[in-house]
Amino acid sequence: MKFQVYKSDARGGADHGWLNTKHSYSFANYYDPNRIHFGALRVVNDDIISGGMGFGKHPHDNMEIITIPTKGGISHQDSMGTGSIIEAGDIQVMSAGTGVYHSEMNAYEKQEGHFFQIWIIPNKRNVEPRYQQLSIKDVAKTNELYQVLSPNPDDQGVWIHQDAWISLGRYTESTKETYHLKGKNNGIFLMVVEGEIEFEGNKLQRRDVVEIENIEEISFLTSKNTNIMLIEIPMNI
Structure with a gap:
């Protein structure tokens, strides 16, 4: 077995006022040549977004993008015609494939939104973009x-x-x-x-x-x- 521990304060990140973000791997202005990815795991971002703020429309391709809110809700809109709110207790995945535009905004004006965003490198390129969202409350268990x-x-x-x-x-x-x-x-x-x-x-x-x-x-x-x-x-x- 080979393992490496990384403490929370070893992560990169930035505080933009409306966005406080921590990056487990190189992302945006944070670059560490030793922390580019872990196998197919490319991004694990730990984001806090102020009420009513968020990421405007931007593109992705050939990436599996997973969002797991832990507090509040994220309003999602994309070029596939999907519009939804991803609440704490939900999980969302977007297969960007051949290319998709989307936006992610805090769904609430007076509450912070806390969420993890995870990017995984796919094993198939240029697939048709797809969107999926589920509540995980029904499968959640305690102590396992x-x-x-x-x-x-x-x-x-x-x-x-x-x-x-x-x-x-x-x-x-x-x-x-x-x-x-x-x-x-x-x-x-x-x-x-x-x-x-x-x-x-x-x-x-x-x-x-x-x-x-x-x-x-x-x-x-x-x-x-x-x-x-x-x-x-x-x-x-």
């Missing part, structure tokens, strides 16, 4: 991991054009968790969203991350009142 994204349209959660899986965990009790990887030669990006976990003798706290390679399964111990996000991602791209 639950899947919210996979490569399979018939599986639980949303799907993308890549052999990647995202699972979330919400722990009210101290719990020993074990995760078995689904893909050979895949790696794990594990973030403590809130609370604390212990992994291989390392204590990880809010927004700390561990990247793990060369394993078939991992185990870690959560503290009470801990939320995590686990991304299984292909390393050979």
Whole structure:
């Protein structure tokens, strides 16, 4: 097993007044040649947007873009004709494929919007753009991991054009968790969203991350009142 811990304050980012953002990988004005991507995982942005503000219409192509709000709601409009509000408790995916324009605005004037945006490099280029949004409240579990994204349209959660899986965990009790990887030669990006976990003798706290390679399964111990996000991602791209 090979792993590397990254503390929350090691992330890049910027405070633009209306947008306070943290980047796990090089993005916008943050560039670190050692932090470009982790396998097919290209972006993990942790964004806070002021009420009524957001990102105007802009283009994407050949990227799987996943949005997971944790507070408030994000208003989405795109060139496919999709218009929706993605609320905390939802997950959204947009396969940009041959190209799409979209905008992302805080849906509420008097409340901050908090969300993760994740970009995953696809295994198919120039696909027809697509949009999918689901509530994950019905599949959410307590004190165990639950899947919210996979490569399979018939599986639980949303799907993308890549052999990647995202699972979330919400722990009210101290719990020993074990995760078995689904893909050979895949790696794990594990973030403590809130609370604390212990992994291989390392204590990880809010927004700390561990990247793990060369394993078939991992185990870690959560503290009470801990939320995590686990991304299984292909390393050979």
